[in-house]
Amino acid sequence: MWKTRSKLLFTAGAGLSGIILLQMGMYGGHMAFGWDLNFNVFEICRQLLHALGIDYVVDGLTWLVTLTFAVAGWFAVRQCIATRRAFLQLESMRNLQQTEELGARYGELGSRIWVIDYDKPAAFTMGLLFPKIVLSSTLLSMLDQEEEAAVVYHEAYHMRHYDPLKTWLLQLCSSLLFYVPVLRHILDHYKTAREILADNEAISRTGTPAGIGSALLKLLRNPSRGTSKPLMTAVCSSFAETSINYRISRILDPHQALTPRLPWRPVMISLYVLSLLSLLFALALI
Template sequence: MWKTRSKLLFTAGALISGFALIQMGMYAGQHVFGWKLNFNVFQICRSLLQNYGIGYMVDALSGLVFLTFGIAGCEAVRQCMATRAAFRRLHRMRDLPLTGALGERYRELGADRIWVIDYAKPAAFTMGLWKPRIVLSSALLSVLDKHEEEAVIYHEAHHMKHYDPLKTWMLQICATLLFYLPVLRHITNQYKIAREILADNEAINRAGSPVGIGSALLKLLSMKPAKTRLVNSAACSSFAETSINYRISRILDPQLEPIIPMPWRSIMFSSYVLVMLTLMFALALM
């Protein structure tokens, strides 16, 4: 169920964002590069609106398009730089003996995929866009027993294997750029919850019991875990940042399922905005 929900959420977010961004790209391409598009959504709308002289707000529309792509480019560069800077910092903080010991113990996860950093606060997260790594602090490992350690690592290994930092960042940046489509914020939040539940399930399945993941969560919370400031806003999936209360309740009662209300207002408003943007782009290209 959660796997299907996760796929549906990501697909819905990608399709909605992609539809809006493709329209903007086609608009920009025709105005900047003189593209000749024989068939597109603008042509359909244009045929319906040829008799109406409503071609206004073109300057505002152009500003929205180019501002969106400008911010997207800047954010992509900023995120890559932040991730590289965070990796350099964490590389200097590595506890080499502990890193080597964990790397040997969990060889199946790949070479150099687990870093232990010498840090006085508990921390556990997966970071990186293209080659994510699991990062644990020495303070956290010092209080975890073997079963709790395995649960945390296999939880983060699920994020690493499925490139969750990259996927979550993509949804977040689309929700920010297309702020006038509020349904994207709801999709992003629900996607984060789904990915955490799936990572918890991975840890439970590998350990054969929910005890390890549950006690690890409680220990991490009681120690006031480090915030993401540790990695300077680089893309990461943190072990104890999303829906903690619900995750603990679900570990105690595996049959517990959330009642997720449909954001009908956000859906209707976002649908209206998409239709209006389509019409405005079509009119601007007439």
């Protein structure tokens, strides 16, 4: 069920965003390079607004497309720089001995798992194209062998499925297309679905929900022990950042079902925006 829900959420978010951004890209190509467009919503909007004598709205449409792609480029560059800086910072914090020992215990992960000297419990997967698992020495000192294995297998699921990259793409789209607020709702539920699937992987690999459940409880009780400054921000899939209370209650009651509440206001606003574009499209064809 959760795999299907995750796929549907990602497909819905990426598909809806892709359609809008593709139309914007085609319109931008037409304006910049004279591409011949057939049935492009943004070009039809531009022609209709021009025919109605409100050229300033045409200029606004052009600026919307230009700013959307300029901001997308800026976000992408900023994220790449932040990820690079974060990896450099983490490299300087690596505990080579513990990293080697942990890598030996989980040989399938090899050099893709790091242990860092950090005085707060931390476990996350970071990196867009070449993700790595990062665990803090403080966290490892809190966990027993079963809990440690559950956390590692949880993060290994995120790493193998490139969850930081997928989450960042949906996050980027929800920020760029802020006037389609249902995308934010999709992003939130997608992140929850991915965490539950990673929990399921840990339970399957360890053979018991005890390890993942007790690890979550320990992190819930000790969320910010220590005095170090927070790690540099970069997109990552964090072990105890998303829906931790629901995940614990679900482990205690595996038959519990999460019924997403339909956010009527974001849905209605999104439908209004999409309907307005469709209406302009239809009017232009009359």
